[in-house]
Amino acid sequence: MPAQSTATSSAPRKQTPKPVRAYLFVYNLVSLALWATCTLRGLLLLIKLTPPADNLPAIFHAIYSPLLAATQTLAGLEVLHSLVGFVRAPVTTTFMQVASRFLVVWGVMYPFHEGSLFVEFGEGIVGGDPAKGAKLGDYAFLGCLFAWGITECIRYGFFALQLGGFSVQKWWMWLRYNTFFVLYPAGISSECVLMWLGLDPAAKIHPLYRWFLISMLVIYVPGSYILYTHMMAQRRRVLRGKSRVD
Structure with a gap:
C-alpha cells in the first residue's frame, strides 16, 4: 500500500537521544534526496520524450535500476526503526506499508520487465x-512513481525539518495531511494493475507464484481500507492537536 502520508514511521519519540535524532535526520534527508531525484527525473523524461x-x-x-529499486529498498529500515523504538509508528502498519512496496518493486517490476532474466517465462x-509503444504496465509504473514520489518527498521533508529543528510551514503541513486523499488511491490502483498484469507471467514461473499474487490482491482490499482509515x-x-495549540 503506497502512501505513508500521515503515518509516523519516521517521526521520532519526544525523548529520543541526540545520536538517534541525528541518525534519523540523515536518514530522512537522504530519503528525501533519493525520492526527489526519482520524481524529478521521471517528470523531466516525461516532458522530454517525444x-x-x-x-x-x-x-x-x-x-x-538502480535508482528506484535502491530508494525503495532503503525504506526497509523503517521497520527496524519501529521495532527498536526509534520512532512512534506501530510495527504492524509500518510493515504492511513497506512490504507492499517491496512486493511491487521486487516481486512484479523486477521479474516482469523487458530485459529481465525472468521475462522468458x-x-x-x-x-x-x-518501438512497440507503451503498455498498460508503463502507465501503471508512472502512477506508482509519481504517487510514491510526491508522497515521500512531502513526508521525508516534513520529518527532516522537524528533526533539524526547523519550523514546518503551514502549506507543508497542509500537503502532508491532505494529499493522501488523492495520492493513496492513485498509488494503490497502479500497484494493483501491475500485480494483475503479472498474473500470467507469474504462472509460467510457477502456478503457486500466480496464486500468491492473487492472494496479495485479495489482501489489498482490507489492507488498503485499514491503512487509509x-x-x-x-x-x-x-x-485537533494543532487547533488546541492555536
Missing part, C-alpha cells in the same frame, strides 16, 4: 521496446 506515449518504456529503464509487462485518523488527531 512522443511520450511511444517512449514511456524508456522512463522505466532510466529510473527503475512470459511477456514483460513494463519497460518494453519503445489509519491515515485519516492520524490526520484528525494532528489537526
Whole structure:
C-alpha cells in the first residue's frame, strides 16, 4: 500500500537521544534526496520524450535500476526503526506499508520487465521496446512513481525539518495531511494493475507464484481500507492537536 502520508514511521519519540535524532535526520534527508531525484527525473523524461506515449518504456529503464529499486529498498529500515523504538509508528502498519512496496518493486517490476532474466517465462509487462509503444504496465509504473514520489518527498521533508529543528510551514503541513486523499488511491490502483498484469507471467514461473499474487490482491482490499482509515485518523488527531495549540 503506497502512501505513508500521515503515518509516523519516521517521526521520532519526544525523548529520543541526540545520536538517534541525528541518525534519523540523515536518514530522512537522504530519503528525501533519493525520492526527489526519482520524481524529478521521471517528470523531466516525461516532458522530454517525444512522443511520450511511444517512449514511456524508456522512463522505466532510466529510473527503475538502480535508482528506484535502491530508494525503495532503503525504506526497509523503517521497520527496524519501529521495532527498536526509534520512532512512534506501530510495527504492524509500518510493515504492511513497506512490504507492499517491496512486493511491487521486487516481486512484479523486477521479474516482469523487458530485459529481465525472468521475462522468458512470459511477456514483460513494463519497460518494453519503445518501438512497440507503451503498455498498460508503463502507465501503471508512472502512477506508482509519481504517487510514491510526491508522497515521500512531502513526508521525508516534513520529518527532516522537524528533526533539524526547523519550523514546518503551514502549506507543508497542509500537503502532508491532505494529499493522501488523492495520492493513496492513485498509488494503490497502479500497484494493483501491475500485480494483475503479472498474473500470467507469474504462472509460467510457477502456478503457486500466480496464486500468491492473487492472494496479495485479495489482501489489498482490507489492507488498503485499514491503512487509509489509519491515515485519516492520524490526520484528525494532528489537526485537533494543532487547533488546541492555536
